[in-house]
Amino acid sequence: MSVYQHPYKDVDFVIRHLLEFDAFCQDKGLDEVNADFANVVLSEAAKFAAKNLVEQNQQGDIHPAKLVDGKVVETPGFGEAYRNFVEQGWPSLSAAEEFGGQGLPNLLSVAANEIWQSANMAFALCPMLGQSAIAALENHGSEQLKAQYLEKLISGQWTGTMNLTESAAGTDLAAIKTRAVADEGHYKIFGQKIFITWGDHQMAENIVHLVLARLPDAPAGVKGISLFVVPKYLLDESGNPGIENDVRCLSLEHKMGIHGSPTCVMSYGDNEGAIGYLVGEPHCGLRYMFSMMNHARQGVGVQGLGISERAFQGALEYAAQRVQGSDKSGNSIRIIQFGDVRRMLLMMKSGTEAIRALCYFTGFEDDKKAAATSEQQPAIAAKVAFLTPIVKGWSTELAQELVSLAMQVYGGAGYIEEAGVAQHVRDARILPIYEGTTGIQALDLTLRKTLFDKAAQATLFIEDVQRTVDELDSLDGAGDLQSALSSALDDARAALVWLAKNPQQADSIAANNLQLWGYLLGGWLMAKSSIAAQQQLDQGAGDSEYLNAKKVTCQFYSEHFLVRTKACIASIEAGSDAIMSLSEQQFFSHVN
């Protein structure tokens, strides 16, 4: 059984000192919401997770959801956990008060999501997708659809799904074939969707599917896709789930990980057609989907954070107890005393803390945007748009390395399922794939978010990081950290220069560009953390043991992660010559 305790001190440090949440709350006149209140909410969330989700995580792995008589039956215990989750009001945390939500800042939602994802990633996917469905309806649904569906989705009484992918339409949604036909005030939907997370289950009274489909008169390609609400049970006159819609789960995928999360092949309209309702205007479905993409992709970044933290805690506990070998005087040694094990633990600690800083920083920008004037909003939106592929792509790729290191700390025992870390390694592997692969994130950052605006947003971040480099002047003993950050910043500048000169090669260097920015911004926030920690120490405030550990962790990050920007820039500057020069036959030339 792998352990999990809420890392409340680091979370509090990030919220209170790195992001200065209290100043924001005061400025915006938020009603008694502040870092102290965040602590209250998160400690209760952590208690809930400890009781309902942490141990159930392994159950999900061992007893995956099953398809029984055409219905998906979830992992034993998940239904009860979900109903408790709803009863305690957790799904409604940051949703609009107008529809029964609690209206708390997105930052708190990110911090609570970290807890759910650490505790039980397969389970937490269900409410996570619900949040996307809520956002879709809230932003684009008609008043009637909102009135019918929002409140119950927000309370969690009903769950939501996102139906995009088809067997021939994955990354390329232009290839969608599912049809929608107008029929007496609604639409009839016909088609098959795959990879539908939590597409069916018995945990909630109803499931609200958001489905991308084409109308008969739709233009070809991405501009001809519309978005529909298709409930599992049609609503009766009083708005309650009534007769079953023509929707069913055909089969469940057999996956490498997240076994507790049913991944469904969904069939719409096998018989008379599944009844659906248009969201917003016809042919605008993909645009609506993209408006939620930032949020969903940041959510996957938080999954990378959650699983890294969980795996780290298990490895740490193991390393502190496992006895191997003895010192010169014959005393037995626990493996945490070995230099290489300490290196691995610090890789996990510093990597996870950098991911946390980046995820929370980005999530908080959403709150700043919501509180900003309409003139200020586009600038913040551009900032978030730049950060999102980094949060998604970099965090989830780094998570692979961190969970793998966790297994390495366990040695052979880690490769045995009972240790629990194997599940984290398998579960984590989906993260760089779904909601847009790392390749897609890298292209998004390099083309859409950098080349298209002529590096305007990238340049703003470079200025931000430069300011922190300058600030490090006044921090005693931070010379190495300062030169590492400054040198990584030079690499980012060099990447922008190279990219401007070689835009046609963007595709080949995008992945390295994404990693470079990830390590840089992670290093930037770690440097800011180091400064904030020292300020606390200078004031004699806070927990000096934690704060000094933070400073060492930041230093370690700069020595082991920040330096990776050098490898990234070297590969970027090598360009696409080797990448594009092999013919397809040559790829096979070693076997043909």
Added chain:
Amino acid sequence: MKVLVTVKRVIDYNVKVRVKSDNSGVDLSNVKMAMNPFCEIAVEEAIRLKEAGIATEVVVVSLGVKACQEQLRTALALGADRAILVETEQELESLNVAKLLAKIIEEEQPGMVILGKQAIDTDNNQTGQMLAALTGMAQGTFASKIEVQGDKALVTREVDGGLQTIELSMPIIATTDLRLNEPRYASLPNIMKAKRKPLVVKTPEELGVSIKEHTKLIAVTPPPERKGGIKVANVAELVEKLKNEAKVI
């Protein structure tokens, strides 16, 4: 009926307790603090009495440093109606606490006072009993069941030989045992509501109680570290060692 519940801020039960190097006490600096688990049971019982329509108001009281407000807020989020903090930086012994609580009871006139039977930090198990003596109220300690019947209360007590049920005349003081109930979690909407619930701060001076030191803490020492075991050759050797080395038989 008004129910008064006491809540103590203690070291979180998950924390690995460290003794200060000078043996002057447990190191509480920067460790996670929480509501004493027996107090959680007391709060839960009061809320259940309110939900059952027996209690009309639940007032939670804590005594100690300013940060005790955190535990009071938790109790409010669980469903208590209002909170009182008797704020002091001084160390409070059980008798000090009982005297301060007696003053609060005088002001509040509750029909029932529920306390945890003991706190997991000092394990004294005294305050409830002292409070009963000071107020003259009937006491039902180590309660595993509390039943209110008009102006009487039936309290089932966990005693060495089993369960003892006693009938008390209201108002009463009850102290909770582990099996009284299973405390709930605070729900998010209730955490939100708790922000607006009243929390009053008083001082020992305002209550006219001077805090006296009746006991002196001499030293706190951690339990000795476990040593590795040995193998014995036969039963005779085992008995010999139990007699002469371990001195347990």
